[in-house]
Amino acid sequence: xxxxxxxxxxxxxxxxxxxxxxxxxxxxxxxxxxxxxxxxxxxxxxxxxxxxxxxxxxxxxxxxxxxxxxxxxxxxxxxxxxxxxxxxxxxxxxxxxxxxxxxxxxxxxxxxxxxxxxxxxxxxxxxxxxxxxxxxxxxxxxxxxxxxxxxxxxxxxxxxxxxxxxxxxxxxxxxxxxxxxxxxxxxxxxxxxxxxxxxxxxxxxxxxxxxxxxxxxxxxxxxxxxxxxxxxxxxxxxxxxxxxxxxxxxxxxxxxxxxxxxxxxxxxxxxxxxxxxxxxxxxxxxxxxxxxxxxxxxxxxxxxxxxxxxxxxxxxxxxxxxxxxxxxx
Amino acid sequence: xxxxxxxxxxxxxxxxxxxxxxxxxxxxxxxxxxxxxxxxxxxxxxxxxxxxxxxxxxxxxxxxxxxxxxxxxxxxxxxxxxxxxxxxxxxxxxxxxxxxxxxxxxxxxxxxxxxxxxxxxxxxxxxxxxxxxxxxxxxxxxxxxxxxxxxxxxxxxxxxxxxxxxxxxxxxxxxxxxxxxxxxxxxxxxxxxxxxxxxxxxxxxxxxxxxxxxxxxxxxxxxxxxxxxxxxxxxxxxxxxxxxxxxxxxxxxxxxxxxxxxxxxxxxxxxxxxxxxxxxxxxxxxxxxxxxxxxxxxxxxxxxxxxxxxxxxxxxxxxxxxxxxxxxxxxxxxxxxxxxxxxxxxxxxxxxxxxxxxxxxxxxxxxxxxxxxxxxxxxxxxxxxxxxxxxxxxxxxxxxxxxxxxxxxxxxxxxxxxxxxxxxxxxxxxxxxxxxxxxxxxxxxxxxxxxxxxxxxxxxxxxxxxxxxxxxxxxxxxxxxxxxxxxxxxxxxxxxxxxxxxxxxxxxxxxxxxxxxxxxxxxxxxxxxxxxxxxxxxxx
Numbered sequence: 064x065x066x067x068x069x070x071x072x073x074x075x076x077x078x079x080x081x082x083x084x085x086x087x088x089x090x091x092x093x094x095x096x097x098x099x100x101x102x103x104x105x106x107x108x109x110x111x112x113x114x115x116x117x118x119x120x121x122x123x124x125x126x127x128x129x130x131x132x133x134x135x136x137x138x139x140x141x142x143x144x145x146x147x148x149x150x151x152x153x154x155x156x157x158x159x160x161x162x163x164x165x166x167x168x169x170x171x172x173x174x175x176x177x178x179x180x181x182x183x184x185x186x187x188x189x190x191x192x193x194x195x196x197x198x199x200x201x202x203x204x205x206x207x208x209x210x211x212x213x214x215x216x217x218x219x220x221x222x223x224x225x226x227x228x229x230x231x232x233x234x235x236x237x238x239x240x241x242x243x244x245x246x247x248x249x250x251x252x253x254x255x256x257x258x259x260x261x262x263x264x265x266x267x268x269x270x271x272x273x274x275x276x277x278x279x280x281x282x283x284x285x286x287x288x289x290x291x292x293x294x295x296x297x298x299x300x301x302x303x304x305x306x307x308x309x310x311x312x313x314x315x316x317x318x319x320x321x322x323x324x325x326x327x328x329x330x331x332x333x334x335x336x337x338x339x340x341x342x343x344x345x346x347x348x349x350x351x352x353x354x355x356x357x358x359x360x361x362x363x364x365x366x367x368x369x370x371x372x373x374x375x376x377x378x379x380x381x382x383x384x385x386x387x388x389x390x391x392x
Numbered sequence: 393x394x395x396x397x398x399x400x401x402x403x404x405x406x407x408x409x410x411x412x413x414x415x416x417x418x419x420x421x422x423x424x425x426x427x428x429x430x431x432x433x434x435x436x437x438x439x440x441x442x443x444x445x446x447x448x449x450x451x452x453x454x455x456x457x458x459x460x461x462x463x464x465x466x467x468x469x470x471x472x473x474x475x476x477x478x479x480x481x482x483x484x485x486x487x488x489x490x491x492x493x494x495x496x497x498x499x500x501x502x503x504x505x506x507x508x509x510x511x512x513x514x515x516x517x518x519x520x521x522x523x524x525x526x527x528x529x530x531x532x533x534x535x536x537x538x539x540x541x542x543x544x545x546x547x548x549x550x551x552x553x554x555x556x557x558x559x560x561x562x563x564x565x566x567x568x569x570x571x572x573x574x575x576x577x578x579x580x581x582x583x584x585x586x587x588x589x590x591x592x593x594x595x596x597x598x599x600x601x602x603x604x605x606x607x608x609x610x611x612x613x614x615x616x617x618x619x620x621x622x623x624x625x626x627x628x629x630x631x632x633x634x635x636x637x638x639x640x641x642x643x644x645x646x647x648x649x650x651x652x653x654x655x656x657x658x659x660x661x662x663x664x665x666x667x668x669x670x671x672x673x674x675x676x677x678x679x680x681x682x683x684x685x686x687x688x689x690x691x692x693x694x695x696x697x698x699x700x701x702x703x704x705x706x707x708x709x710x711x712x713x714x715x716x717x718x719x720x721x722x723x724x725x726x727x728x729x730x731x732x733x734x735x736x737x738x739x740x741x742x743x744x745x746x747x748x749x750x751x752x753x754x755x756x757x758x759x760x761x762x763x764x765x766x767x768x769x770x771x772x773x774x775x776x777x778x779x780x781x782x783x784x785x786x787x788x789x790x791x792x793x794x795x796x797x798x799x800x801x802x803x804x805x806x807x808x809x810x811x812x813x814x815x816x817x818x819x820x821x822x823x824x825x826x827x828x829x830x831x832x833x834x835x836x837x838x839x840x841x842x843x844x845x846x847x848x849x850x851x852x853x854x855x856x857x858x859x860x861x862x863x864x865x866x867x868x869x870x871x872x873x874x875x876x877x878x879x880x881x882x883x884x885x886x887x888x889x890x891x892x893x894x895x896x897x898x899x900x901x902x903x904x905x906x907x908x909x910x911x912x913x914x915x916x917x918x919x920x921x922x923x924x925x926x927x928x929x930x931x932x
Contacts, residue, residue, distance in 0.1 A: 097817045097918075104821055139885030143878040149815060150874030154867060157812055161866040161920070242413075243405045319861065319919030326915060327854045334847045337840060 098299060102225050109203045110214075168316065179383045180312055181321050184305075186379065188325045190372045192332040195258055197343050198266045198350065205265035206291060212284040220285065224292040232300055248311070251304020252381045254297055256373035261294035267350035267360075308380060312387045341365045398433075399425075408711045416705075681718045688717040816870065816921045822877055823914025824907075842901075846908050853912035861916055870920065873910040880906035 168174075175181050207217060239246045264270040270291060273283035309318055342349040348365035360366070401418040404410060683689055692713055699708055706712075860869040883903035890896050 097820060100817075101821045105824070108824070135888060136885040139881045143881035143885065146874050146878035146881065149818070150871045150878065153812075153815060153819075153874060154871035157867055157870065158810075161870065164865055165862050242407050242409045244407060245405060315919055319916055320858070322915035322919060323854055323858045326912065327851050330847045330851045330854070334844055337843055 098303060102229075102295075102299060103221075105203075106206070106221050106225065110207055110218075166316075171316075171320070175317070175320065175324075178313070178317075178387065180309065180380075180387050181317070183379045183383050184309070184321060185325060185328055187305075187376045188329045189332050190376060191258065192329045193336045193340055194342065194349055194369045194372060195262055196329075196333040196336055197340060198262055198346055201345070202262045202265040205270065206288060209284040209288065211280045212288065216281075216285060217288055220288055220292060224289070224296050228296060229299070232296070244311070247304045248308040248380075248384060249304075251301040251308070252377040252384070254301045254304075255377060256370070257294050257297035257301055259370065259373040261291060261298060262346075263350050264294060265291055266346040268346075268352050268354060305380065308384050312384070342369075398422075408709065412705055412709075681721050683717070683721075688713075688721070813921050816917050819870065819873060820914050820917035820921070823873075823911040823917065846904065849905050849908045850912050853909040857913040857916060866920055869913060869916055873913040873917075876906055876910035880904075880910065 206221075207214065209217065236247050236250075264287075270287040273287045276283045276286045309321065313321065337343055340349075341347050342365075346352070348363040349369045351360040351363050351366055353360040399418045399422045401414040403414060692710070695708060695713075857869055857873075860872070880903045883899050883906065887896050887899035887903070890899060
């Protein structure tokens with residue numbers, strides 16, 4: 064289960080055409096920054112997890128250094144106190160906007176069903192989670208699992224991609240969106256299925272050995288991780304683009320209900336996938352091992368089924384976005 | 393449908409920059425065209441004009457047909473005839489929208505007067521333009537005791553007697569011509585006098601005309617012929633309310649024009665409803681940026697003195713100016729809200745911020761506008777007056793309490809971000825999915841049972857947080873997860889103190905479960921962030 068849609072942008076229906084451009088741009092930028100930061104957090108988490116496992120395998124440290132040493136309490140208890148303080152501050156001091164009672168919207172849930180974009184979003188969640196949730200951990204394990212490239216080098220790569228190149232993307236799209244506010248959604252649609260590609264690279268074994276890179280195995284490992292990070296970046300951009308799609312067609316409360324339902328649905332599908340999907344115990348046929356030859360790999364039907372499912376997602380968005388766009392020229 | 397000749401450009405997006413660019417390219421194309429081409433176009437256009445009058449007439453027909461069909465459908469249980477007044481009025485109101493007060497009003501009157509020959513509309517052979525009934529549209533029958541069973545058809549409308557009832561405002565062709573002439577006179581006067589008092593000269597012919605038609609209605613204020621202004625408020629009230637239109641440049645000149653008739657005859661007025669008191673809670677909304685003091689308007693006027701071809705696209709582009717002004721104004725608004733007792737020092741005088749806007753433009757001929765004398769007196773002896781003036785501008789009211797220190801802290805900004813939104817962003821970042829959580833508490837692989845349990849908790853808590861969100865104030869759903877996160881960390885920290893074994897494992901599992909439960913609220917943090925941004929409060 065994952066928060067499949069980790070970008071959401073506080074939305075306000077922009078019927079005000081005169082200054083409609085500025086607010087959207089500001090929020091997109093901020094939402095992107097938040098998303099970028101979360102990527103870093105996740106990366107760090109996975110690093111921690113990999114380090115723990117590796118350490119266990121070589122017998123260096125105890126099994127769970129985090130929870131098994133008493134010194135950890137000195138770290139986690141202050142964190143807990145900090146979080147409680149924040150909770151208290153939030154409770155007492157949020158601006159008055161947040162003290163409104165929620166509005167009653169008649170027939171709210173039924174109107175959701177009539178918005179094709181929302182329905183397609185749910186379809187996206189289903190398709191993506193079904194095929195791409197089980198190998199999730201293994202996919203991320205690929206990043207840190209190299210035996211050749213040192214961890215600090217990979218850390219640098221992560222910084223380069225998730226901070227610098229990400230900022231460059233933000234800058235570029237910020238400039239472009241001033242003139243053409245549709246460009247980020249359309250770019251996202253044009254990206255296709257980067258998450259699928261990333262998983263293919265990471266879990267099917269293609270990315271494990273890149274012999275054609277000059278510089279030996281270290282360079283090969285770094286090149287492989289770079290490709291992986293690049294695809295991850297494109298996946299984030301696509302997430303932002305789809306978020307803008309929703310923003311340009313929905314209000315704040317619609318967005319929140321969409322995301323919550325998507326969460327619920329995504330989790331349910333993940334559980335189902337864990338029980339029934341073809342890649343539940345490993346990449347399986349969905350991300351086949353190409354070491355026996357390319358044709359052997361491509362011949363598996365699940366490969367194509369999964370790929371097809373991922374590719375119809377942007378096509379559907381394209382179709383419904385155009386119809387439901389609020390501020391059409 | 394005739395497509396007019398000319399140079400067209402496509403519109404691919406609604407942003408100003410794009411439209412400017414497209415328009416410019418169309419202009420360049422037109423300027424670069426050959427003489428023969430233009431001669432050909434001129435020749436063609438002699439034969440082919442854009443048929444304005446016919447277009448208006450067609451629209452009229454369309455609308456009246458639609459309304460007639462609607463009424464026929466609805467005539468099963470209610471059968472009083474509809475005044476055709478509605479339709480004609482509707483077309484007038486459409487044409488006379490606020491942004492085009494000057495031109496289209498006379499155009500409409502022209503179209504109406506010129507339409508003598510084309511009386512093929514189903515509205516029948518009207519010789520007068522109805523401007524509405526005192527009792528409101530559709531209620532004429534009740535008042536004058538008309539037959540309720542009359543068919544809903546235009547035949548009745550040809551009955552002149554019924555139409556000239558005392559409570560309807562009518563505008564015969566002659567009267568329309570009078571108004572038209574009045575407009576033209578006004579326009580001529582306006583161009584001669586500059587921005588003198590065009591309103592007065594325009595009002596006079598119209599007013600005398602209306603005075604003569606009053607028929608003893610017993611009203612103290614003569615009904616100004618206005619198809620637009622629905623409230624009969626006196627002038628000073630209008631002055632403070634008028635900026636809700638977005639044509640602030642037209643505001644001065646045309647505020648008093650174009651009152652052609654009261655459409656609905658309603659006697660209701662905002663002052664009557666309010667009854668003099670000013671503290672209904674519906675009125676306690678945050679003000680939108682209306683430039684009620686005219687300060688930004690004046691500053692822009694000054695900047696426009698330096699207008700030339702180069703800077704009309706970028707620096708003096710009004711959209712950008714408006715955006716910047718709005719930001720400045722909201723900054724001041726926030727300062728006013730948070731710093732009331734500190735008097736005038738943080739607010740400063742409005743001129744520095746406004747002139748800083750001007751200096752961005754690097755217009756050489758820009759001079760800072762003279763201090764607006766009424767409110768912002770530069771002597772510091774009148775700080776309280778100034779403070780009150782600022783508050784009135786921001787509609788803070790007399791009973792405004794400064795928020796507590798924490799609340800003020802939350803609304804402070806770092807860069808462009810308010811602090812509370814950083815905290816909400818933290819809440820959103822912390823929300824991870826389940827796989828990431830097990831990493832935190834140990835063990836990279838997840839057993840299937842664990843996955844199912846965590847998934848179940850996640851799904852259940854999603855529903856719980858959603859119910860919270862929809863039933864209580866947003867405050868609760870944004871602060872409770874932090875408490876749960878904290879609890880999770882407590883468990884993680886306490887776990888090593890238990891002996892190794894199942895106790896410890898269970899602590900870890902509980903911690904994971906708590907973290908998952910709190911993470912389910914992540915989307916709500918996102919959706920609710922930046923809520924106090926200052927625009928469109930009421931919409932949410």
